[in-house]
Amino acid sequence: MSVVSRAAGECQAPIAGCSPWYATKVSSSQQRRGRHRADGTKRAEILAAATERFGRDGYETTKWAAIAADVGVGPTALYHYFESKQHCLFVILDDAVQMALARFEGIAATHEDPVQALHKVVADAFDVTSHDVQRLRVLVAEHGLLAVRRSSPREEEARHVARARTRALELAWAHLLEQAMEPGAIPDAEPRMLARAVLGLYNSVWQWYRPHGAIELDAVSDFYRTRMLELIGLPADLDEARAA
Structure with a gap:
């Protein structure tokens, strides 16, 4: 297929049962935005839980694992958000x-x-x-x-x-x-x-x-x-x- 015919083909209506190239791109972009929103929400939850723990119990005595438990994740998952x-x-x-x-x-x-x-x-x-x-x-x-x-x-x-x-x-x-x-x-x-x-x-x-x-x-x-x-x-x- 030539460059011209390929470009024209991409603009045609998709064949039934097949996902067009632009639909795949939009879907991937939406998935990335969804992951970013989820990451931002979980990060905010961790900060809120850590603030409550540090403010109530003290920074030194608060265990990293306790914060993880407060937000419902494993301790290692916290390192995705904070070092x-x-x-x-x-x-x-x-x-x-x-x-x-x-x-x-x-x-x-x-x-x-x-x-x-x-x-x-x-x-x-x-x-x-x-x-x-x-x-x-x-x-x-x-x-x-x-x-x-x-x-x-x-x-x-x-x-x-x-x-x-x-x-x-x-x-x-x-x-x-x-x-x-x-x-x-x-x-x-x-x-x-x-x-x-x-x-x-x-x-x-x-x-x-x-x-x-x-x-x-x-x-x-x-x-x-x-x-x-x-x-x-x-x-x-x-x-x-x-x-x-």
Whole structure:
């Protein structure tokens, strides 16, 4: 068959009982997309289960096999998604910081007034679910591991990404604080040091707070939000802050 007749033949209606070439290609593509979706879903399930385990029981005491059991797979199947328990941890840490940074940047971008933006980001920081709390608990407890280089390329890449994003969040806070200092809305201070102080106070909550514990999150939010704003140099009431 010539090239022309072959091409023409491919465009003809398929013979009954035979699959045309394009149907085979579409089917293969659909199968690949289906596998990717399944992989993404299972990976998300593993991250969610690991977050709950690490947040509740601690990273060191959690067994990799226990996470596998939680998601209904064998322990070796986890290595299809993560190289190790520590690789999984670094991804969880990055997810926690990425969520915080995205929300911070979204608020800062939609509020030209830095004082209003500071009030909003402080309040928003406590608008978290029980799962978010567990992820924040893991971040606070295991953040120090981001300073230790890893020999495994995948672990090191995940560590580097999480550490860089942590720095980006700190710098975003420092930039917003500096914007508020310029017109004299808050007292002058070294912006990055103040950012670290505010974040340190915020992070201290997740060392002891437990979802469904004796103290409601609303009460924790009211107490710490006021102290964080005081540390920045702002009154807790936004109208009072604007009038100052």
